[in-house]
Amino acid sequence: MSAQGIPETRLQLLSNVSGVFTPGVLTALVGSSGAGKTTLMDVLSGRKTGGYIEGDIKISGYPKVQETFARISGYVEQNDIHSPQVTVEESLWFSSSLRLPKEISKDQKVEFVEEVMRLVELDTLRNAIVGLPGSSGLSTEQRKRLTIAVELVANPSIIFMDEPTSGLDARAAAIVMRTVRNTVDTGRTVVCTIHQPSIDIFEAFDELLLLKRGGRVIYGGKLGVRSQILIDYFQRIDGIPSIPDGYNPATWMLEITNPVAEQRIGRDFADIYTNSAEYREVEGSITRLSVPPPGSQPLKFPSVYSQDQLSQFLICLKKQNLVYWRSPRYNLVRLVFTTVCALLLGSVYWDVGNKRQVLILVTLCFVLKDTTKGLFMVMGALYSACLFLGINNASSVQPIVSIERTVFYREKAAGLYAPTSYAAAQGLVELPYIVAQTILFGVITYFMINFERTASKFFLYLVIMFLTFTYFTFYGLMAVGLTPSQHMAAVVSSAFYSFWNLLSGFLIPKPRIPGWWIWFYYICPVAWTLKGIISSQLGDVETMIVEPAFKGTVKEYVSTVFGIDPDVTGPAVAVLIGFCILFFGVFAFSVKFLNFQKR
Incomplete structure (x- = not known):
């Protein structure tokens, strides 16, 4: 915009916000829509992915270091994001295994998970499958408690919760707030954004930070019994009506501080607050707590993550194995298909493998036609075999990876593991299923089509089909990794499939x-699959072909008409391995450096 002469402007979402959050205190972040509640919490927790941030955030008097802060804090998102195929207990095991220090023994971690399940009242649901929101598995309220528990098993000192009661009925909200209260009573610092809370929920909080539209603070401090301290503060302001008996203090507070009320009394509530004793008390606390205690040291960890990279990979692989084993709609259907x-x-293509041999028939004309036709049928069988299921692999892997990517974003932000550990586990978990797929497909097609029954050719056929299924699967992973949505990944992939189909050297021979x-022929992976399979199956066939435009062996015909070198099998296998590495490498790169989740 600025390059085109249009002046660049910034929308300020937060303005001079200050406050203190202390251990054992439950603080509510409240404000009308657009006041900046979630923005403030994202800034404090380090989850903000865009914009400009100015100011200071201190932890126990020391400047906040995000890598360290991620290790001691938890973030309960409004959208409860979990892997749908794992159980409640497995979800907690995964989080605790990656986030608790490696010095803690396995038995201690199991005991801590049990304690957290009791704390959030999930112990009776330990073996329940999480499922997808609104369709299967846990209810909305149970999923919210699981989201809280996943953060608690990391044993954080500070927990941020984004509207923990959103979308819940009164009973479910009460259960969740009881869980939140239990968490605070363990001595943790808990901050929740809340939107129009009921009177019971509001009075569960100890302190309040109230924002107005534009991101300015209009109250910060204690609520008091039945919110009396808050009520007294606002009723001291001229023009503010008294709260009716039995009225919800949260509703009353939002009603009397809306823009219309400000215009009516002719004063700015943010200015009133900055001139109040409550503001001076908060600023005094900030000044006092901004100085580190004598003899203290800033919190440091020897590494960014709790576990080393090998342990991260093995734990991620174990979880991905559970996800894949419990995804019959993906893996079982893939094998059946x-x-x-x-x-x-x-x-x-029954028995067409034999038709590469010349049939001794009565007329030369019939021999010529049958030989050429048979050869094309063999090549067609090979071409169909490599393309048909390869595209299916790339397409079917995209939905499951797309679902897991949303979980990955949450886990990455929480500092569970390095992105490369996740990517390696995601790639490796596919390989056993691809091996099974290759054996099923290879054995059935090889012997039904009746290719030459030698061990070397059969082995090469399986190797090339395995590499083909692998690079197609990794291409599906890569497409999801490079695009913001599964739909866009499918559209982009389809375009490439068309080019691969057209320029692989079969529909239009290389010459x-x-x-x-x-140039596209040489970078087309399907072309190299075709080269590898055809050269391995037909590259040594000395059967003669006699045509008006060609006379020579099958080996020479393949080389002349299709441009496939009979000795290209080895290089083709090497290139296919290279495509597998390339597509997986780009997927790993996208996992590490690209983030399509904007906050």
């Missing part, structure tokens, strides 16, 4: 590809 497709392909497109 592979079997059905293999049988279908084998029946369509007939236009010169300005030949």
Whole structure:
């Protein structure tokens, strides 16, 4: 915008906000929509991904260091994001295993998880599958308690909660607030954003930070019994009506501080607050607590993460194994679909592998036509085998990775693990299923199509099919990693599938590809799959072909007409391995450096 001569402007979301949050105190962040409640909490917790932040945040008198702060804090998001295929207990085990110090033994971690489950009243649901919101598994209120528990098992000193009662009925909200209160009573600092709370929920809080639109503070301090301190503060202001008997103090507070009320009394509530004794008391606390206690040292950890990278990888891999094992709609369907497709392909191309041999028939004309037709059928079978299921692999992996990515964003922000550990686990967990898929598909198609039954050719066929399924799967991972949504990943992938199909060297043989497109042939992974399979199966066939435009062996025909070198099998395998590494490497890069979640 500025490059085009349009002046750049910034929208200020928070203005001169100050306050103190202390241990064992439950503080409410309240304000009308657009007041900056969630923005303030994202800034304090270090979750803000955009914008400009000015000011100081101190922990026990020392400047906040985000890497350290992430280790001692928890963040309960408004949207309860969890892996749907794991149980309540497994969710807590995963969080505690990665976030508690490695010096703590396994038995101690298990005991702590048990304690947290009792604290948030989830012990009776330990074996319940989390499921997807609104469709299966835990209820909304149970999911909220699980979200709180996932943070508690990290044993944080400070917990931020973004509207923990949002979307809950009165009973469910009361259960969640009882959980929050239990958490505060353990001596932790807890800060919650809250939107239009009921009287029971509001009076569960100890202190309040009230914001007005524009991100300015209009009250900060204690609430008092039945919010009496808050009520007394506002009723001291001229023009403010008294609260009716039995009226919700939170509702009354929001009504008397809205912009219309400000215009009516002709005063700015933020200015009133900055001239109040309550403000001076808060500023005094800030001044006092901004100085580190004598003899203290800033909190430091020897490493960014609680666990070393190998432990992170193994724990992530264990969780991903659970997710995949309990995803029959993905893996079982994939294997069943592979079997059905293999049988279908084998029946369509039944015994065509033999047709690469010349049939001794009566007329030369019939021999010529059958030989050429048979050769094309063999190549068609090979081409279909590598493309058909490969595209299915890339497409079917995208939904499950897209769901897990939202979980990854939460876990990454919480400092559970390095992104590369997650990426490595995500890639490795696919390989056993791809091996099973390759064996199913390879054995069925190889023997139904009746390719030459030698151990070396069968082994090469399996290796090339395994690499093909792998790079297609990793391509699906990469497409999700590079795009902001599953839908966009599918659209982008489809465009590439079309090019791969057209310029792989089968529909348009290499010698007939236009010169300005030949470069794409060399970087097309399907072309290298085709080279590898055809050269390994037909590269040594000396059967003669006699045509008006060609006379020579099958080996020479493949080389001349399709431009496939009979000796390219080894290089093709190496290139396919390179594509697997490339696609996975780009996926790992996207996981580490790209974040499509904007806050």
